Amino acid sequence: MLRWLAPFLLATLLPAQALAWGSLGHRIVAVAAAHDLPPGPAAWFNGAEADLTAHAMDPDHWKGRDHLEGPRHYLDCELYGGPASVPRDPAVARARLGPEAFLLAGQVPWVVLERVDRLAQAFRAGDAGAVRVEAARLSHYVGDLSVPLHTTTNHNGELSGQHGIHHRWESGLVEDLVRKGGWRPPVRAIRRLDDVPGAPWAWLADSHALVPGVLAADLEAAGRPEPAPTWRSHAYWQVFLDLQGRQVERQLDVAAVRTAQLILEAWHRAGEPPAPASR
Ligand SMILES: [Zn+2]
Ligand SMILES: [Zn+2]
Numbered sequence: 001m002l003r004w005l006a007p008f009l010l011a012t013l014l015p016a017q018a019l020a021w022g023s024l025g026h027r028i029v030a031v032a033a034a035h036d037l038p039p040g041p042a043a044w045f046n047g048a049e050a051d052l053t054a055h056a057m058d059p060d061h062w063k064g065r066d067h068l069e070g071p072r073h074y075l076d077c078e079l080y081g082g083p084a085s086v087p088r089d090p091a092v093a094r095a096r097l098g099p100e101a102f103l104l105a106g107q108v109p110w111v112v113l114e115r116v117d118r119l120a121q122a123f124r125a126g127d128a129g130a131v132r133v134e135a136a137r138l139s140h141y142v143g144d145l146s147v148p149l150h151t152t153t154n155h156n157g158e159l160s161g162q163h164g165i166h167h168r169w170e171s172g173l174v175e176d177l178v179r180k181g182g183w184r185p186p187v188r189a190i191r192r193l194d195d196v197p198g199a200p201w202a203w204l205a206d207s208h209a210l211v212p213g214v215l216a217a218d219l220e221a222a223g224r225p226e227p228a229p230t231w232r233s234h235a236y237w238q239v240f241l242d243l244q245g246r247q248v249e250r251q252l253d254v255a256a257v258r259t260a261q262l263i264l265e266a267w268h269r270a271g272e273p274p275a276p277a278s279r
Contacts, residue, residue: 022171032256055136123270
């Protein structure tokens, strides 16, 4: 009975968490990552912008048909006692929280590592189409891991009376930045990561440390005490952009760099294959 009931319960609980960088943010990260690559792996992505943007949102679209997909996009650090206390071994984490709480607490750092393996397989197979699709999907999870509110139980301000902050930060501000200045991440020269298995955990801690600043900026922009529950004025957006716009730019920028570093890692694991000749 319990085994039958659990998936149903999960399905009813998860949709509230089923948010992500707006599609604009994810597409920016996927394309910028390809621009950061050194020539060897970059050759696999010549003219790939359409493929990357077409598949950067695939993991969000899977949520509708797979009730376990939602938690692959976040990790609620507080449930483990903070980012430094999350066991890196998923079996240990599962034993710590129990199987159902483990599923609900989120899995994004583990999913990022698993996606690097899939991308390496695509490079090994010499399948340029699969490389592009897998790289775009990897960029999605790295992007989500780089969003502060994807690392906290206060995912959408529900614990602090700031309902809707999730969308305001990761979609509203991104759209403002792009609309106002056509902002794109700068192209970076990247190098291989020293510690690939540890990298998503460092990124998790980095994102989680930004949560208090995101929440404080939202309150400051809204003017204390907190006004209407969801609606925000033009003045709110001006102040919120002023306070958090640079942070949003930084997170998009680091998400692109991190994705590029992991693409480089996957290409290296596959034996640094040359790109197939285009026909
Ligand atoms: Zn989100
Ligand atoms: Zn997502």
